Amino acid sequence: GTYLTSSEIDVIAFVAPDATLNIISDWQVKEKRSISIPEILEGTFNCPNTLCPTNARYGAPNTRFRVERGEQLEETKLHCTYCGSITYYGTIRDSIQSESFRIERRGLVSKGKIESVFLDVLIKGGALRFPPSPDQPFTLKSGRPSPYFVNLGALTDGESLGKLKWAFASYIALLVEEGEIPDFDYVFGPSYKGISLAALTCEGLNELYGMDKRYMYDRKEAKDYGDLSSDQVLVGAGYFKPGQRLLVVDDTITTGITKVETIEKLRMLGDHEVVGLVIAVDRQERLGDKDNVEDISAVQYLEQELGLKVHSIQNIESIYGLIKDSLSEEMRSLWLGYYRRYGTVKLG
Incomplete structure (x- = not known):
């Protein structure tokens, strides 16, 4: 484990929804907080519509998704707020597990x-x-x-x-x-x-x-x-x-x-x-x-x-x-x- 960016926390929520985070203040752990899947997900996954302009060609994606939760984690869907395309949980999971998956990050502590x-x-x-x-x-x-x-x-x-x-x-x-x-x-x-x-x-x-x-x-x-x-x-x-x-x-x-x-x-x-x-x-x-x-x-x-x-x-x-x-x-x-x-x- 190490410090995490908000994008990485969002990814963890899709694969380990029962995980907890250490909230640090004044160089001490002040609180342990459960992770939850966000309502809005930005800049992590590509829109499945290859023509969607949010799919940056030379940089990280800037797609904004509305997250639709189901009763089961596997029923989760992402709706692109720009073109309306839907990404299903299986695609999300496969993307995270692929060797090419990367998150452009900047640590919480510079x-x-x-x-x-x-x-x-x-x-x-x-x-x-x-x-x-x-x-x-x-x-x-x-x-x-x-x-x-x-x-x-x-x-x-x-x-x-x-x-x-x-x-x-x-x-x-x-x-x-x-x-x-x-x-x-x-x-x-x-x-x-x-x-x-x-x-x-x-x-x-x-x-x-x-x-x-x-x-x-x-x-x-x-x-x-x-x-x-x-x-x-x-x-x-x-x-x-x-x-x-x-x-x-x-x-x-x-x-x-x-x-x-x-x-x-x-x-x-x-x-x-x-x-x-x-x-x-x-x-x-x-x-x-x-x-x-x-x-x-x-x-x-x-x-x-x-x-x-x-x-x-x-x-x-x-x-x-x-x-x-x-x-x-x-x-x-x-x-x-x-x-x-x-x-x-x-x-x-």
Whole structure:
């Protein structure tokens, strides 16, 4: 399951009239509602009259049908409101079951909406931090003097966690729906920050989109007590079956070293496939440290050398474009100088 458009709900009503929908508000399931066959059906099926002008030649049909219900589902008929032609249930069913049947869709949750909500929770929740002054930048693990710091661990209140869950689950559901990543069995979160993120993502996928997945995470140090058969290094691996797929989630990516370590640990599973990496923010930096700067970014390295496709909810170019007017001239100068030296993008 995933989010549905109204056209898809109408189609479901013709094949599964007893189905129910999750109605979502404020990132939570507020109501379960039964599906019913609509009185009017638009833009889903072609009129059987090939001369009817509602049958678009180069696009989706724009036929408008009046739905006539019978006592039995099989007695349902569609009446074209333009030419009066009738479509019977058997034709409807055969059309839905045909390999060529497609619905032009746009998800209820757009990528732009996800990006906007996510940036809002980053800033309001204190997960996107700025230094107290341009003279006191954050020092990253790489030694680079950064003008900002992303820390999803700062999101500890229930409201922020609810929005974080919604953003990751919605973004991943969108990626699956659009074919950007194949379906998967596990969400993997690298310790430590990735653990809670993987758990929240699993809960959100199931609660909001009916996608029931397991989650797994690694230990920084191997366990040497209790049951060592399944979770000595990879917790949750006891349910793993050969050939299953994993999606990795994490907060950000700078040098990519921790992501390479994650891929190496996952080799302990044996036969498996990592379908992609979803991160909160792509810093859009080149590999290296404070003094050594390479030509490619961490994302490019992971994609080219490891074949790991990286997807980010937000990237620093978009974030800077939205916040730059609120920065002082000195702070903007710090950002611009940092990305001239270390960035894969030039900030304007």
